[in-house]
Amino acid sequence: xxxxxxxxxxxxxxxxxxxxxxxxxxxxxxxxxxxxxxxxxxxxxxxxxxxxxxxxxxxxxxxxxxxxxxxxxxxxxxxxxxxxxxxxxxxxxxxxxxxxxxxxxxxxxxxxxxxxxxxxxxxxxxxxxxxxxxxxxxxxxxxxxxxxxxxxxxxxxxxxxxxxxxxxxxxxxxxxxxxxxxxxxxxxxxxxxxxxxxxxx
Numbered sequence: 760x761x762x763x764x765x766x767x768x769x770x771x772x773x774x775x776x777x778x779x780x781x782x783x784x785x786x787x788x789x790x791x792x793x794x795x796x797x798x799x800x801x802x803x804x805x806x807x808x809x810x811x812x813x814x815x816x817x818x819x820x821x822x823x824x825x826x827x828x829x830x831x832x833x834x835x836x837x838x839x840x841x842x843x844x845x846x847x848x849x850x851x852x853x854x855x856x857x858x859x860x861x862x863x864x865x866x867x868x869x870x871x872x873x874x875x876x877x878x879x880x881x882x883x884x885x886x887x888x889x890x891x892x893x894x895x896x897x898x899x900x901x902x903x904x905x906x907x908x909x910x911x912x913x914x915x916x917x918x919x920x921x922x923x924x925x926x927x928x929x930x931x932x933x934x935x936x937x938x939x940x941x942x943x944x945x946x947x948x949x950x951x952x953x954x955x956x957x958x959x960x
Contacts, residue, residue, distance in 0.1 A: 762792045765802050770861030772849055774876040776804065777863060778835075782870060791870065793837065794895065804874060806833055808895040815840075816885045816892070819937055820944045821919075823882015824848055824908040824952070831877040833897035838865040841890030843883040844920050848908060850958065851878040858955050860917050880908045882949075884919055907952035910945065911935075914955045 766777040780791045792798070799806060816822065824846065826832075836845060846862045864886075865871055875881055883892065908915065909930035922943060924935030930950040935943040 762795055763798045763802065765804070769863070769873070770859070772847075772856045772859055772861050773854070775847060775861055775879075776874040778872040778874055780870060780872070793872075794835065806835070806874070806897055808835065808897055810896040810899050811893065812896065812900075813891065813893045816890055817944075818885050818888050818890075819941045821882065821884045821910055821932070821949070822945075823949065824880035824910055825882060826850060826878075826880045826906050826908075827898070827901060827904045828906045829904050830898045830901045833877045834875040834881060834894045835872055836865070836875065836881075836883075836892065836894035837870070837872040838867055839891045839893055840867050841885065841887035842866040843885050843887075843890050843892060845873055845883045846881070846917055846919075847873070847875050848880040848915055848917075848955075849878070850880055852959075854878075858915060858959075860915055862917065862919075864920075880906075882910060884922070886921060906958075907949060908958060909952040909954055910949060912954035 762781045764779045769775045769777045782789050782791045843865050844862055845865050846860055848860045849856045863873055911926055913926055921937045922935055923938055927934055932943045932945040
């Protein structure tokens with residue numbers, strides 16, 4: 760493989776891969792290939808991406824956990840500014856790791872990417888003052904096809920870093936802050952998703 764290093768089955772979840780591109784730096788700065796289809800294919804990662812997305816969020820914003828129900832998306836995600844904690848949850852009902860989560864810090868410094876197969880819920884928490892987040896998708900966004908899992912479901916048990924507060928029995932974020940007292944910011948929809956038990960039913 761020319762320009763990428765791949766950590767396969769990250770967190771013990773089959774198909775979740777952490778990718779580190781080769782970074783070429785000198786006194787002028789750096790250069791890297793953020794995506795190369797030949798390198799991906801050589802690594803056995805045969806994905807076809809059809810849509811690129813980018814979002815920008817301030818500190819304390821938590822987005823997720825999202826998926827598409829009838830048109831599931833594989834994703835290749837990275838951070839180009841700041842620092843986030845990125846999380847995936849396995850929703851493949853035939854998987855031995857159904858309901859298991861994996862989290863990784865993605866930053867503009869480490870330049871790591873996470874390759875997420877179809878059949879996962881995905882979300883992230885912004886840890887820096889500001890963050891810009893980019894991801895490639897294997898299917899288009901389909902309005903009305905969105906699903907989600909509540910971010911603090913105790914049956915999943917995600918250990919979000921830098922968050923303090925006690926579970927109130929739902930996804931309300933009003934009783935939570937970051938460890939420095941900064942408020943947690945989650946939109947109303949994401950506070951009202953159900954948990955993994957309801958999803959499995």
